[in-house]
Amino acid sequence: MEVQPIVPFAAGLETVLVYAAVVGASFSLLSVGFSLMFGVAKIIDFTYIGYVVAASYLVYTFTGGTIVGGSTPFGTLPIGAALLISVVGVLPIAVFVERTLIRPMIHNATAVMMATFGMALFIQYLATLVWGPMVASVVPYFSGFITISHTVVSVQRFVVLPIGLLAIFLLVAFIAYTKLGKSIVAVSDDSDAAWLVGINVNATYTLTIVLAAGFAATAAVLTAPTVGLQPGMGWSPFTTAFIVTVLGGLGSLPGAVLASFVYAIFQNSVSVFAGPQWADAAALVFLVALLFIRPRGMFGKRAA
Amino acid sequence: MILPALAAGLGILPLGLNPYALIVLTFAYIYAAAAASWDLLAGYAGQLSFGQVAFFGIGGYTVALLAYHFPYWYWLSNPISATVIGILASVVFSVFIGASSVRMRGPYFAAVTFISVIVLQQIVIIFGDCGAQSVALPTRFDWAHKYCTGGQFGLMLPSYGAALFGDNRLTYWASLLYMIVSLASMMLVVRSRYGLYFKCIRDDEIAAQAIGINLTKYKLIAFAISAVFCSVAGSWYVLATGMVNTDMFGYGYNFLWIEMVVIGGMTTIIGTIPGALFVGIVSELLRANAAIALAVFAAIFVIVVRFLPEGILPLLRRKIGLR
Amino acid sequence: MADLLKVANLTRTFGGLVAVDNVSFDLGAGEMLGVVGPNGAGKTTLFNLLTGFLKASSGSIRFNGKDITRLEPHEISLLGISRTFQQVRYFQGMTVLETVTTPIILRKGNVKKAAAEALEAVGLKGKEDVLSKSLTYMELKSLEIARAIVTGPSLLLLDEPFGGLAREETEGIAKILKRLHEEERTAIIIEHRLGELVALVERLMVMNFGKKIADGQSKEVLDAENVIEAYVGRGWKSQ
Numbered sequence: 001m002e003v004q005p006i007v008p009f010a011a012g013l014e015t016v017l018v019y020a021a022v023v024g025a026s027f028s029l030l031s032v033g034f035s036l037m038f039g040v041a042k043i044i045d046f047t048y049i050g051y052v053v054a055a056s057y058l059v060y061t062f063t064g065g066t067i068v069g070g071s072t073p074f075g076t077l078p079i080g081a082a083l084l085i086s087v088v089g090v091l092p093i094a095v096f097v098e099r100t101l102i103r104p105m106i107h108n109a110t111a112v113m114m115a116t117f118g119m120a121l122f123i124q125y126l127a128t129l130v131w132g133p134m135v136a137s138v139v140p141y142f143s144g145f146i147t148i149s150h151t152v153v154s155v156q157r158f159v160v161l162p163i164g165l166l167a168i169f170l171l172v173a174f175i176a177y178t179k180l181g182k183s184i185v186a187v188s189d190d191s192d193a194a195w196l197v198g199i200n201v202n203a204t205y206t207l208t209i210v211l212a213a214g215f216a217a218t219a220a221v222l223t224a225p226t227v228g229l230q231p232g233m234g235w236s237p238f239t240t241a242f243i244v245t246v247l248g249g250l251g252s253l254p255g256a257v258l259a260s261f262v263y264a265i266f267q268n269s270v271s272v273f274a275g276p277q278w279a280d281a282a283a284l285v286f287l288v289a290l291l292f293i294r295p296r297g298m299f300g301k302r303a304a
Numbered sequence: 305m306i307l308p309a310l311a312a313g314l315g316i317l318p319l320g321l322n323p324y325a326l327i328v329l330t331f332a333y334i335y336a337a338a339a340a341s342w343d344l345l346a347g348y349a350g351q352l353s354f355g356q357v358a359f360f361g362i363g364g365y366t367v368a369l370l371a372y373h374f375p376y377w378y379w380l381s382n383p384i385s386a387t388v389i390g391i392l393a394s395v396v397f398s399v400f401i402g403a404s405s406v407r408m409r410g411p412y413f414a415a416v417t418f419i420s421v422i423v424l425q426q427i428v429i430i431f432g433d434c435g436a437q438s439v440a441l442p443t444r445f446d447w448a449h450k451y452c453t454g455g456q457f458g459l460m461l462p463s464y465g466a467a468l469f470g471d472n473r474l475t476y477w478a479s480l481l482y483m484i485v486s487l488a489s490m491m492l493v494v495r496s497r498y499g500l501y502f503k504c505i506r507d508d509e510i511a512a513q514a515i516g517i518n519l520t521k522y523k524l525i526a527f528a529i530s531a532v533f534c535s536v537a538g539s540w541y542v543l544a545t546g547m548v549n550t551d552m553f554g555y556g557y558n559f560l561w562i563e564m565v566v567i568g569g570m571t572t573i574i575g576t577i578p579g580a581l582f583v584g585i586v587s588e589l590l591r592a593n594a595a596i597a598l599a600v601f602a603a604i605f606v607i608v609v610r611f612l613p614e615g616i617l618p619l620l621r622r623k624i625g626l627r
Numbered sequence: 628m629a630d631l632l633k634v635a636n637l638t639r640t641f642g643g644l645v646a647v648d649n650v651s652f653d654l655g656a657g658e659m660l661g662v663v664g665p666n667g668a669g670k671t672t673l674f675n676l677l678t679g680f681l682k683a684s685s686g687s688i689r690f691n692g693k694d695i696t697r698l699e700p701h702e703i704s705l706l707g708i709s710r711t712f713q714q715v716r717y718f719q720g721m722t723v724l725e726t727v728t729t730p731i732i733l734r735k736g737n738v739k740k741a742a743a744e745a746l747e748a749v750g751l752k753g754k755e756d757v758l759s760k761s762l763t764y765m766e767l768k769s770l771e772i773a774r775a776i777v778t779g780p781s782l783l784l785l786d787e788p789f790g791g792l793a794r795e796e797t798e799g800i801a802k803i804l805k806r807l808h809e810e811e812r813t814a815i816i817i818e819h820r821l822g823e824l825v826a827l828v829e830r831l832m833v834m835n836f837g838k839k840i841a842d843g844q845s846k847e848v849l850d851a852e853n854v855i856e857a858y859v860g861r862g863w864k865s866q
Contacts, residue, residue: 044411101610109410110352114562115609117354121559122602129599235555239419246412284423287416291404295412500721500729507718514678514716515730515774516704571720 016268018151024264025164027240029219031248031256032168033212034241039251040188040208043109046116047097048216048241049234050123051090055217056224056233057127058086060138083141087217093123094213098206106205120234127231140225160222167218168257171211175253184208188251216241236280243287249297259298323472328584330476333483334541336580339561340490340573341533346562347571348494349526350506352410354558355401355417358424359394359531361553363538365428366390368548371461387539394535398527406523418555425553461546475544482540483577490533490573502526556598563605631656631813632677632782637686639676646672648837649686656781657811661824661845664834665857670817671713673834674784677815678710679703690782705734707781711771713790713817719760723751726759726770727777734778745777749803765796772803776812783807783814789823797823821849833857 030052037045062082097119105111142155175181186194187204195201216237227233244263248255263286270282290297342356366389370381379385397420405416493499501522504512509519542548551557560583561576568579583601590597632654639647647669654660662670675681677688679700688696695703718726727742746752749769754762762770768788775783788804789797797820804827807814818824825831831848833841835857841848848854 038411044415101606105610110346110350111609113352113411113414114566115606117559117562118602118605118609121555122599122606125599125602129596235422239422242415242419280423280426284419287419288401288404291408291412291416295404295408497729497732500725500732503721503725504718504729507720508716510680510700511712511716511718511774513680513700514704514710514712515778516701516733518699518701 015151016265016272018148018153020261020264020268022153022157022161023268024261025161026219026223027244027260027264028168028257029160029164029215029222030237030241031244031260032171032253033215034238035245035248035250035253035256036184036208037212038245040184041102041106041205043102043106043112044116044242045097045102045209045212046113046120046238047094047101047123048116048212049120049238051094051213051216052220052234052237053123053127053231054093055086055090055220056138056229057131057136058089059083059221059224060131060136060229062086083221086221087214090213090217091210094210095206098209102209103202103205124231124234131229131231133231135228135230137228138224154226156225160219163222164219167215171215172253180204180207239280239283243283243290245297246287246295247290247297249299252297252299255297255299326472326476328588329581330472330479330544332580332584333479334537334544335557335561335564335583336576337483337486337540338534338537338557339564339576339580340487341530341537342561343565343570343573343576344490344494344502344533345526345530347565347573348499348506349502349523351406351523351526352414353417353527353530354414354555354562355419355421356530356534356561357553357555357558358397358401358417358421359534360538360541360557361421361424361428361550362394362397363387363390363535364542364548364552365538366393366535367539367542368461383539383543387536390539391532391535394531395528398531399524402524402527406520406527421553421555421558425550428550428553461542461548479540479544486533486536487574487576493529494573498522498525498529559605560601563601563608566605566608630654631658631691633687633689634677635687635689637673637676637688638684639672639681640684645837647676647683650834650837650839651686652832652839652842654782654813654815656813658813658830659808659828660815661828661831662815662817662834663819663821663824663831664840668834669837670834671786672837674710674786674815674817677703677784678708707778708784709775709778709780709782710784711768711775711786711788713786715764715767715771717759717762717767717770720758722756722758723762723770724755727773730774730778736778741777741779745773748776748806749773750799765792765799768792768800769803772800776807781813783812785814785816785818787817787819789818789820801826825849 034048037043037048059082062085097116101115101119102112105115140154140156142159144155145152146155146158147153173181175184183194183199183204184207186197186199187201191201194204219237240263244259245256247263248257248259266286267279267282270279274282338356338360341359342353345356346352367383367386370386370389374381380389401416401420405413408416494502501512501517504515504517505519505522505526513519538552541552564576564579564583566579567582568575568577586600587597590600630653634653635651637647637650638645650669650673652660662673664670672681676683679695679698679702683696686696687694690703690706690708693706695706695708698706721729723746724742727745728738731738731741743752746755749772751766751769751773754766759767759770768790772785772788775785785804788800792800801823804816808827816824816828825845829845830843831841831845832839833848833854840857841851841854
């Protein structure tokens with residue numbers, strides 16, 4: 001999760017909104033995949049945490065950066081290639097996890113959660129082994145700042161907004177207009193009925209999980225230069241994705257997107273008024289309250 | 305039962321082992337007790353919680369903070385009162401988290417417990433840095449410096465740990481005794497009528513309701529009971545080692561305990577003993593590189609969950625011919 | 628004899644679908660009522676409404692004079708209404724004995740006696756220590772009945788007790804139910820197997836599309852035009 005600079009209150013609501021928009025975009029990327037996976041396959045794949053970690057470290061490896069006290073093991077690749085490889089590199093992991101861990105146990109949500117939890121930790125510990133526990137930072141892909149109204153935002157941070165929205169727009173179009181996309185909706189509604197009409201339910205599950213991994217990786221890759229990388233960096237994004245998914249409502253993509261921005265405003269406000277380190281605690285209270293008051297979320301079809 | 309034999313066997317060990325091995329085993333016992341509390345919740349009541357370590361941390365930090373900040377109010381800060389206060393705090397926390405989440409389906413409960421631990425860790429870090437200027441807090445929170453928690457590096461408590469027990473052997477035996485009492489108590493709970501209700505909830509919530517079991521009430525009770533045992537484990541840990549740090553809220557422990565239970569056998573309670581011993585010994589063998597050890601554990605964990613969901617104990621039981 | 632159960636204008640809708648449509652009936656103590664009707668007629672939904680697993684959209688249910696319409700399933704169970712399920716539900720990690728003793732322990736009664744009687748009644752005596760997951764389908768159905776009767780419920784709801792059983796096995800269940808009948812238990816039984824059902828109950832209630840379309844003596848009900856039409860379609864009687 002981004003540690004936002006404490007924006008002086010005098011800068012006003014507008015600054016909060018601008019930053020919230022940018023952060024909201026990255027939250028959306030994080031959450032749409034998660035929402036799909038949770039809403040369609042009805043399981044929580046904790047490996048999600050691992051996808052974020054893996055993608056971040058991959059992009060670090062290929063673009064060069066600095067570890068406190070260390071140096072990069074590989075040379076640098078052109079930005080575009082590095083981004084692409086990082087995102088695509090995560091996908092095989094997702095497929096592997098889906099095939100070997102999730103699918104055989106898909107009826108036992110408990111076992112899936114435990115196994116994927118272990119997998120996430122495995123990736124984290126592996127990262128510690130390869131890259132060490134110290135904070136690593138990635139060289140920004142873009143330099144410079146842009147000014148929106150009175151607010152100054154670095155291009156690096158800002159770029160998440162257009163790219164993120166584009167990616168989500170593509171996803172929504174994919175789901176609404178392609179056969180594969182529609183099969184995802186079908187399986188999410190009623191997997192038995194979907195199977196009966198000839199949809200390959202298993203392939204759809206795989207697709208969903210791959211999409212989730214891909215979007216998580218994209219979010220990680222786009223925000224990598226703005227956060228410090230450490231092996232344990234996946235837990236916060238997971239928390240965010242989960243809360244946003246619940247807030248938006250299970251099974252609702254537009255809900256997830258809208259909820260991302262709402263949640264970003266909430267997080268940003270907490271950061272500004274109480275300090276960034278209270279963000280996580282506020283998140284928990286928010287979640288507990290949400291589950292108590294409206295477990296269905298904003299647009300959820302079924303109750304949690 | 306196996307327990308007395310095991311106890312006797314383990315009790316004799318110190319006579320032959322070097323002090324370092326004793327320390328490893330001591331920790332293993334404490335973890336076994338903590339892990340067993342998770343088994344109670346997950347194996348018996350079927351509530352998969354990823355936040356068990358929260359209670360361990362609460363129990364530990366309560367004892368530590370009371371001793372550190374209020375050593376003069378002995379009626380408050382002595383080990384027994386502190387442990388009891390820790391228990392109360394843990395139970396309150398379990399109700400706070402549980403009240404909304406136990407009504408939800410499994411994944412939500414798991415995720416909420418999981419997040420709660422991350423949050424607790426953050427809170428402890430925020431109030432940290434005793435002595436140094438705390439960077440994290442704006443000045444209006446200065447009063448908190450008086451109640452600092454030691455942040456990420458934790459606190460050392462001179463009156464506990466070695467000072468309390470004097471000697472590695474005593475600590476070993478005391479911890480062994482603690483573990484046995486703890487596990488025995490948990491087995492009593494599990495064999496009581498509560499154990500029956502928990503099993504019903506675990507196996508079929510709808511049928512459980514149909515015979516009159518109030519799901520919310522008993523799930524909360526299960527959560528609270530496991531919180532009690534885990535809190536005591538945390539308190540004992542601090543008493544035995546004299547140290548406390550944010551690792552006590554780390555998901556690393558959480559995961560290790562789940563691993564101990566899964567390997568030793570879910571729903572057995574005492575399965576955590578072989579589980580803990582296994583984890584303890586392996587982590588010692590791989591001590592050279594802690595990261596490798598953890599990665600190995602994670603891999604083993606995934607494999608066991610995937611292929612051996614019942615754990616080792618039931619497998620052994622069947623092989624030997626017991627029930 | 629005061630009515631044990633009074634159901635008035637019970638309705639339950641799911642979105643646009645009316646699963647139970649304005650159903651009313653009364654049941655006296657000691658009566659055994661059979662509920663029949665094509666699949667999807669709303670019979671199991673009716674049970675779910677009576678036992679609190681579903682909340683009624685409108686209407687009321689009174690048990691022993693008390694309004695139980697809004698109660699939770701476990702509260703209704705504790706009041707003395709027990710049920711079995713269409714798809715048998717059981718506790719796979721518990722033994723036969725544990726399954727039947729738990730309901731009584733919950734209510735504080737004479738555990739040994741009640742459990743022994745219940746197991747005897749369904750023919751599971753001797754299998755006390757068998758784990759539920761090792762039982763046969765027939766045994767599981769018997770166990771479910773034992774679990775439902777062990778607390779001495781005032782009202783028993785059986786959902787397709789003969790469901791999924793082969794010819795020979797139905798005799799076993801039929802014997803159990805006959806005994807319940809002799810003991811003058813109050814019960815409502817949903818069943819498709821008309822033959823077995825009619826041997827047990829004198830009164831039948833027929834449901835179709837959520838509505839109650841007939842309620843009376845078995846013989847008369849089964850002869851009624853609308854019932855035959857609902858079940859087998861028009862023109863059957865003329866054959």
